[in-house]
Amino acid sequence: MKRLCTFFTLALVVALTLAGCGGNDDTTSTASSSSSSSSSFNDADVTFAQSMIPHHQQAVQMAKMATMKASSPEMKQLADKIEAAQGPEIDTMTGWLKDWGKKVPSGSMSGMDHDMDDMDSTGSGDMPGMMTDADMKKLDGARGAGFDRMFLTMMTEHHTGAIEMAKTEQTDGKNADAVALAKKIEADQTAEIAEMKQLLKS
Numbered sequence: 001m002k003r004l005c006t007f008f009t010l011a012l013v014v015a016l017t018l019a020g021c022g023g024n025d026d027t028t029s030t031a032s033s034s035s036s037s038s039s040s041f042n043d044a045d046v047t048f049a050q051s052m053i054p055h056h057q058q059a060v061q062m063a064k065m066a067t068m069k070a071s072s073p074e075m076k077q078l079a080d081k082i083e084a085a086q087g088p089e090i091d092t093m094t095g096w097l098k099d100w101g102k103k104v105p106s107g108s109m110s111g112m113d114h115d116m117d118d119m120d121s122t123g124s125g126d127m128p129g130m131m132t133d134a135d136m137k138k139l140d141g142a143r144g145a146g147f148d149r150m151f152l153t154m155m156t157e158h159h160t161g162a163i164e165m166a167k168t169e170q171t172d173g174k175n176a177d178a179v180a181l182a183k184k185i186e187a188d189q190t191a192e193i194a195e196m197k198q199l200l201k202s
Contacts, residue, residue, distance in 0.1 A: 044172035046102050048182065049093040051127050051165060053105045056086040056093075058131060059158055062151065065140060069147045074199060078192070082155070085188055089181065096178065129161015152196045159189040159196075 059082055066079035097104045131139070131154055142150050162185055169182035 040175055041096075041100055041178065042172075042174040044169060045175040045178045046097070046100065048165065048169040048173060048178055049097050050103065050105055052162070052185070053090055053093050053097075055127055055130060055158075055162055055165065056090045057105075058136075059086050059155070059162075060090070061136070062131070062139065062155060062158070066147075066151050069143065070151065071144050071148055072199075075148055075151070078195060078199070079151075082192065089185070092181065093178075096175070127161065128164045129158040131158065149200065152200050156193050156196050156200075159193050162189050163193075 063079040063083040063086075067076055067083070070076050070079060094104050135154060139147070139150050139154060166182040166186040166189075170179055170186070173179045173182065
């Protein structure tokens with residue numbers, strides 16, 4: 001009887017120990033996976049975020065102009081939609097760069113961020129679809145139907161550039177969240193280009 005009790009006691013201790021180890025392994029594995037997912041990035045991810053932030057900031061600036069100057073409700077609704085989508089995306093990408101220990105572009109966008117190495121004297125750098133300072137001043141000075149046409153033409157070009165950048169991220173990027181955002185940007189802005197082309201026709 002004494003040997004039997006000793007056997008059951010030993011078996012219980014072994015079972016509890018194994019259960020505890022199993023639980024710890026799962027927790028450690030989950031934490032490690034989560035950490036790996038958030039910290040896994042490459043140069044393409046950094047370039048995407050550092051370029052898309054000022055690109056988005058310029059689009060938001062243009063959208064704010066349209067909210068005040070556009071002559072039709074449809075134009076103002078489109079401007080509101082662009083600002084509402086791209087503002088939070090700027091915050092998201094800023095958070096990534098901080099987490100990755102990388103430089104966050106700063107400044108307001110017309111020919112923004114003179115700190116960035118790839119900006120040239122026009123303020124457009126090598127980012128596709130960016131408007132120059134002269135373009136932005138011209139848009140700001142336009143009124144009525146002339147503003148509407150100029151805004152739609154410029155924003156279509158701007159969106160086309162963003163889509164090009166988003167496709168590059170999807171091909172070359174490593175961070176899952178960044179690639180997912182690139183897919184969203186491509187889808188959203190492709191739809192908005194179609195909407196702007198319809199507005200230009202009308």
